[in-house]
Amino acid sequence: MTTSPAGTAASDSFTHRVLPYDGPGQLLAGAVPFLLDGVDAGDRVLAVSRPDRESLLRDALGPAAEGIEFADAATWYEHPSRTLADCLSDADDTAWRGRRLRVLGDPVWARRSRLEVVEWQRVEAVLNVAFRGTGAALLCPYEASLPAGVVAAARRTHPETVRGARAVPNPGYVDPWTYSAGCDAEPLPRPPAGADTLKLERPDLFWLRAYVTDYARSTPLPEDDLQRLLVAVTEVVTNAWRHGEPPIVMRMWTEAPDGVPALVCEVCDSGRWTSDSGYGLIPPRPGGAASGGRFGLWAVRLLCSIVQIRTGDGGSVVRLRLALPEPGAKG
Amino acid sequence: METPWFAKRPVSQVRPGDHAWLAYSGAEERDSVIGPFVLEGLATNEKVVYVTDASADRLPGLGPRQLVDVHAHGRSGQLRVISRRDACLDRHGTFEPAMMLDTLAREVDAAFGQGFRAVRITTDYSWLVNEPGRSDLGPVLGCEHRVGDAVSPSTMAMAICQIDRRACRRDELTALRDAHEVLVEVNPEFDDGILKIVRTFQPDGLRVEGELDAARHTVFAEQLVQVSTRRSGVPRGGLHLDLSRLGFIDLGGLNLLAQHAVALPAGEPLVLDNLTPNVEHVIEMVGWHRLPGLTRGAERSITGGEETSR
Numbered sequence A: 001m002t003t004s005p006a007g008t009a010a011s012d013s014f015t016h017r018v019l020p021y022d023g024p025g026q027l028l029a030g031a032v033p034f035l036l037d038g039v040d041a042g043d044r045v046l047a048v049s050r051p052d053r054e055s056l057l058r059d060a061l062g063p064a065a066e067g068i069e070f071a072d073a074a075t076w077y078e079h080p081s082r083t084l085a086d087c088l089s090d091a092d093d094t095a096w097r098g099r100r101l102r103v104l105g106d107p108v109w110a111r112r113s114r115l116e117v118v119e120w121q122r123v124e125a126v127l128n129v130a131f132r133g134t135g136a137a138l139l140c141p142y143e144a145s146l147p148a149g150v151v152a153a154a155r156r157t158h159p160e161t162v163r164g165a166r167a168v169p170n171p172g173y174v175d176p177w178t179y180s181a182g183c184d185a186e187p188l189p190r191p192p193a194g195a196d197t198l199k200l201e202r203p204d205l206f207w208l209r210a211y212v213t214d215y216a217r218s219t220p221l222p223e224d225d226l227q228r229l230l231v232a233v234t235e236v237v238t239n240a241w242r243h244g245e246p247p248i249v250m251r252m253w254t255e256a257p258d259g260v261p262a263l264v265c266e267v268c269d270s271g272r273w274t275s276d277s278g279y280g281l282i283p284p285r286p287g288g289a290a291s292g293g294r295f296g297l298w299a300v301r302l303l304c305s306i307v308q309i310r311t312g313d314g315g316s317v318v319r320l321r322l323a324l325p326e327p328g329a330k331g
Numbered sequence B: 001m002e003t004p005w006f007a008k009r010p011v012s013q014v015r016p017g018d019h020a021w022l023a024y025s026g027a028e029e030r031d032s033v034i035g036p037f038v039l040e041g042l043a044t045n046e047k048v049v050y051v052t053d054a055s056a057d058r059l060p061g062l063g064p065r066q067l068v069d070v071h072a073h074g075r076s077g078q079l080r081v082i083s084r085r086d087a088c089l090d091r092h093g094t095f096e097p098a099m100m101l102d103t104l105a106r107e108v109d110a111a112f113g114q115g116f117r118a119v120r121i122t123t124d125y126s127w128l129v130n131e132p133g134r135s136d137l138g139p140v141l142g143c144e145h146r147v148g149d150a151v152s153p154s155t156m157a158m159a160i161c162q163i164d165r166r167a168c169r170r171d172e173l174t175a176l177r178d179a180h181e182v183l184v185e186v187n188p189e190f191d192d193g194i195l196k197i198v199r200t201f202q203p204d205g206l207r208v209e210g211e212l213d214a215a216r217h218t219v220f221a222e223q224l225v226q227v228s229t230r231r232s233g234v235p236r237g238g239l240h241l242d243l244s245r246l247g248f249i250d251l252g253g254l255n256l257l258a259q260h261a262v263a264l265p266a267g268e269p270l271v272l273d274n275l276t277p278n279v280e281h282v283i284e285m286v287g288w289h290r291l292p293g294l295t296r297g298a299e300r301s302i303t304g305g306e307e308t309s310r
Helices: A024-041 A051-067 A080-096 A114-130 A148-157 A176-183 A205-217 A223-243 A293-303 B027-043 B070-076 B084-088 B097-114 B126-130 B138-151 B170-177 B214-231 B251-263 B277-286
Strands: A015-021 A044-049 A068-072 A101-105 A137-143 A160-163 A166-169 A196-200 A248-255 A262-269 A306-312 A315-323 B007-010 B019-024 B047-051 B079-082 B119-124 B157-164 B182-185 B195-201 B204-212 B239-242 B246-249 B270-273 B294-296
Touching (some): A024 A044, A044 A080, A051 A068, A137 A148, A196 A205, A223 A293, A223 B246, A293 B251, A293 B277, B019 B138, B027 B047, B027 B157, B027 B182, B047 B084, B195 B214, B214 B251
Parallel strands (some): A015 A137, A101 A137, B007 B182, B204 B239, B239 B270
Antiparallel strands (some): A160 A166, A306 A315, B195 B204
């Protein structure tokens, strides 16, 4: 079993480490050397955290904080697929300039719905695949006071753990695709009985968009989001026509699990996805957009709040969720 | 002030009573409109009256590829190519609007007796506005209004007045245009009621209207290739797509645009003009940087002079 110093750039290969901590002392003990080593090495260093942690870090770093970009976790961790894609482009850009991207990323877990937590945890897993070859260094602090499940999941999604000054391999680490499949092990809740149901029998989606528009306009979905929904539904139904098996059925409804209102649109068919589909989880590299299939489903994830996919012997379902404005909220 | 109202019609939909206007940006655009206008008339028992100093076999858009015997049509009286001198110049060689009106009225009157169901009239006014020493557009405008008055109520006559955009100032172009009720343009390359693709000449490219999704990717890709091939070797500052009336584009369509952009020669970007907010929003969500080769072009506004008046 190999170990390497936690803070130093021991090699040019990508690292993704979890820093479990209990109290500010342990956080600083792990985070500060990581950041300072990056400054010393000429890395592009980014610290994403809550504002109160930022001041804690700045105090501990002293003048070295000048060489570090700080970002507010609440905005940086805005959307799982978008944050992953943006951070990956940053890593690629930085590598292209001959430097390394080093990110201290303290994700936001409070106030996330159960569904969102699952997607953020999935990002922690699949980024191990996405960032390969970028040389980036990612360190993710996890506070001991977080729900036990969140900390436990972190041990499965990070290849290494920082303990004191050292990084040790994580015995609980699982293959990212296995982890991601585990996120989808549970069957989706059944659509409500009153869901708007439409069996799709002709491949011209012009009419389908008119139908979806009519439905969406009966909900509080903002106009910009309607356009996203139309693009996403078109893509998913196009995939179902091309690769799936009839019958293809679309259902729409609104719901508010955990008090988070959403418009849900699902597309079911009787086919089964091949295991190498990737499910649109890995962002296509810039310039590789033209490489076809992978682009579509990945972009669908960008366009929706959450995309849930289940595929198996019983057929396939893609469920698109778009957040609706909170009742009473302006907009 | 009166708001001008124009109908925009592809050349094959010009019909009796239309006093139409074609401001072309080059021979290619002119030929793609006037060619079909003349040929469709000759093919369908309609009389064609062309006031020009060109000979019948050198009419715009009637190249050697068009297998039409202009001389036979001339002998039968179906094609009337009338020189300027005979049609509208007085003894001193000066443009005489009243004479033009008489010429046209005579040709239209005769057509009924000759057994034609309609008369197609066209002439190019560029020489008139180009005349050295011309003071104002008065005579031309006067003539245009009177032609309009004669054609509009007619159940037989239709006219296309041609002018080279480069021949006069912008305000003059607007004044001339306002003397017409119909703007004529090329026939669409494709139109199935949901997606319409029209060749544009200034800027050079295509106008894409309606909705684009997988059902029409193939035809769209073909059109992109065709327009690029036709232009190949002539760098003209990029291939422009006017998307002002594109209501929807799917991800595959965006991907297709990006693929085509990458295949264009260096220095020839694929420029997306007049994006609707809907389409722009989706491109922004995906990220312009992930669609290399695509360039954001003109904002939604004037592109050629007549787009303002819709």
